[in-house]
Amino acid sequence: MNLAIFLDGGKIMKTVLQKVRGGLNTKLGFFLLTVVLFAIKSYVAYQNKFTLGVEGSIQKFLLAFNPFPAAILLIGIALYFRGRLSYWLMLLIDTIMSTWLFANILYYREFSDFLSFSIMKGSGSVSNNLGKSLMGILRPSDFLVYADVIILILLLAFHLIRIDPRYFKLRFAGIISVIAVVLFGFNLGMAESNRSGLLTRTFDSNYIVKYLGLEAYTVYDGVKTTQNNAVKAKASNSDIKPVLKFLKKNHADSNIQYKGVAKGKNVFIIHLESLQQFMINYKWDGQEVTPNINKIYNSSDTIAFDNFFNQVGQGKTADAELMLENSLFGLSEGSAMVTDGTTNTFQAAPAILDQKGYTTASFHGDVPSFWNRDNAYKSFGYQYFFSKSYFPKVKNYDAGYGIKDKLFMEDAANYVQQLPQPFYAKLITVTNHYPYILDKSNKSIKAWNTGDNTVDPYVQTAHYLDQSIGEFYNYLDKTGLRKNSMIVLYGDHYGISNNHKPAIAKILGKKKVTNYDLAMFQKVPFMIQMPGLKGGVNHTYGGEIDVLPTIENLLGIDSSKYVQFGQDLLSSNRNQIVSFRNGDFVSSKYTKYGGKTYNTTTGKELKNTTATQTSAIAKIQKYVTTELSLSDKVVNGDLLRFYKPKGFKKVDKSDYTYNLTKSLKRLKASQKSNPTSVMAKNNGQSTLSDYSTDAPELKNIDTSELVFPTVK
Structure with a gap:
């Protein structure tokens, strides 16, 4: 059967x-x-x-x-x-x-x-x-x-x-x-x-x-x-009106105590690639990972911010640059510097300062087309863009995304010394960029042991980045540049993405990370140093969108007449709302991240909010959504072409060229026409002998033997 x-x-x-x-x-x-x-x-x-x-x-x-x-x-x-x-x-x-x-x-x-x-x-x-x-x-x-x-x-x-x-x-x-x-x-x-x-x-x-x-x-x-x-094709003059109304309503008055204290000073913007705030004062294997940056951060003449967040989207570094120099958000998709950098009208920091007598220059140790910088920088109003072709070639000088930081910073000094003062100079480091490539001879701290091979080398490239900053600072001290400059250092975005949660938990000493932990993990360093500046650690909540109005206040520039979505970080009446590109946010009271809401102070999830809490959170969300939406309208519609701030001349891109020969000729001519540079004041003699680096690539090379491009 x-x-x-x-x-x-x-x-x-x-x-x-x-x-x-x-x-x-x-x-x-x-x-x-x-x-x-x-x-x-x-x-x-x-x-x-x-x-x-x-x-x-x-x-x-x-x-x-x-x-x-x-x-x-x-x-x-x-x-x-x-x-x-x-x-x-x-x-x-x-x-x-x-x-x-x-x-x-x-x-x-x-x-x-x-x-x-x-x-x-x-x-x-x-x-x-x-x-x-x-x-x-x-x-x-x-x-x-x-x-x-x-x-x-x-x-x-x-x-x-x-x-x-x-x-x-x-x-x-x-x-x-x-x-x-x-x-x-x-x-x-x-x-x-x-x-x-x-x-x-x-x-x-x-x-x-x-x-x-x-x-x-x-x-x-x-x-x-x-x-x-x-x-963009349909945008008209009337589209800028709701933007101006929103900005006027939410303007934060500048801090009078700091207004104009850096007027006439050189401005250095030092871009700390992928460096996160948790690295400040962090020790690994008995060593400070960033001792030089820690020293700057803790200095009495440094205003340091410990609740400062990156706010980038897909554009990462490009978004950070856009926010830093325009106080406009990156787009929800792609990079605004790529899609709009060539054609849009901008009222960026380089152009603002150029029209106030500053020499403006950006330094980056890779090809000029990276992130469309060679076009976007013209729209921003940069007079000079010193990219890879401007720097000497030595053996093993490239680390994947450009010249290694120690070499790059020394090479940049060659042109910094020639810039007529006052100047605005942005230096973009790259070695601490994923995948954290660094040869054995440059490693001076052991890798993490999280078990995540992607994450573990991060601590080594961060340490190397810090060493390059220390060497550059020594040069500024020796040449006297530091005492006549305001130096701004910032981390552009996270280095370790949220996809590495087990490693993040191990680094933070936790068994498991929550969405709140991941939100706080978006903090990046931001500090402003200048001799005589009243410093200290500022606990205000802010982000990259707030940098430009903060710098403008210190330089004595009225930011209220420009279309800028940030608020002065030193203002006493700022709203302390940090908008993330995806619509999440951090504020001094509430944090929304990954679909969950938390008490910012305690880090506890708010599962059953009171009517008062619900109303407050909704109000913050409305602000964030409106802010992002209006910023997108400005960029997508190229609305700044319809807005003319009093005293600001629209940037004419044809005025700028980053051609190597033409740029070097103009820089050389400026030593006589405007002899205010460090080199001009040194009787035309180079100060590179004051630059000291332990870069192994230069071990058998005299600094004076480095071959920079020249023109007759």
Whole structure:
């Protein structure tokens, strides 16, 4: 009896398998198999390769469901074609979609965001040296996104599934396309019911991907990019009015005590690549990681800020520069310096100071096209841009994203000494940039032991960065530049992304990190030093958007007449709201991060808020949303072309050139026409002999032997 049942069961199973195989041998069957495998693969990737913050049954269902509409619609295109061609098109479309998923996995791993058309448009500006980073990002499991494609190819190659040469009726193909659209409508309806205003109010691409899928996000991003271009074409003079109204309403009066105390001083902006606030006064293996920066931070003539946050988006360093010198936010996708830096009108710090008699210069040890700086800087009003071609080449001088910091800072000093005073000089370090590449001879502290190979070298490059700052400071002291300068040091963005939570927890001495911990982990150093400045640690909550009005106040410049979204960090009536690019925020009372709200002082999550708390949080959220939205309107609509501050002359980009020969000739001529530089005051003699560095690359090279480009 049991044997008979077993045999009958075997026959049934065989029959089922035959029917399944028979179904797969049809074009529709193969199509459905391709769609299901792609959807399964996408779901697994969403769960394991991204941090989408999925919570609740609806979000979990949509995460599994959302790959189907796009897969059915796109792979279904192949059904409109005949014979074998339709099979190969299905495989091709699947491969293209898989490659897009693969690319986003790699990008997300380091930048916690998805690729956008703006990022791709600017890929030429950021692609240099990414090969080294790619090897550090790649994981063997990433290639599993192609597993379904390989399986399908093998099934066809070994004839386990046979190609159905029959014609697939066009009306059936059309019905499948309609089904895909209906399924997407269902998906969108459920998403909107769970997250109202998903496509109209959110600043975070993670939400769109977890609700609608990667393909839908890509289409949304493409539409939004097109709309932004259209907005710029349609923008008019009236569009600036709500911006001016918002800024007037939220203007914070400058601190009278500090107004103009740095007037006429040189201004140094020292960009501390990827340095985070927790590194200040931090010790590892019995050593201070940043002893030189610690000394500056704790100096009596330094105003240091311990609640200062990075506010960058996808543009990272480029966003930090935009905020620092324009008090405008970076865009929610891509980099404004790339998409708008060439064409937009700006009223940036270099132009403001240029028109007040300052020489303005930026220094960066990589190619000038990186982040479109060679064009954006002209729009900002920089007179000089000293990039890689201006500096001597020595063996092993490049660390992946430009010249190593110790070499770069010394090389920069050659041109700093020639700048007519007063000057505004920005120096951008790069060695503490992911993937934290540093040769053995430059390592003077051991790596962390978090077990995360990506994170562990960070402490070594941060220590190296600090040493380069110490050497540069010694030069400023020897030449007398420091006593006649205001020096601003800032970290541009996080160095360790939120995707490294176990390592972050170990670094912070915690078992597990919360969203509150991650929000506080966005703090970066910001300090202003000048001899005679009344210093101390300031606990106000602020961010990079606030830097420009703070500097302007110290220089005696009225920031209220410009379109600037920041508030003077020294003001007593500032609102202390830090807007993050995705719409989250930190304030002196409340912190919202990753969909959860916390008490900023205690770090405790607010699960059941009182009516008063709910109202206060909503008010902050409204401010943040409005601020980001209006800043985006200024950038996307190029609205500053319609606004003319009194006494400010619009920048004419044709006035600027960063051609090596022309720039060096102009700099040389200025030594006679405006002999106020350090070198001019030293009877035309170089002061580089005052620069001391222990850079091993220069061990057998006399500083005076470094060959800089020259002109007759």
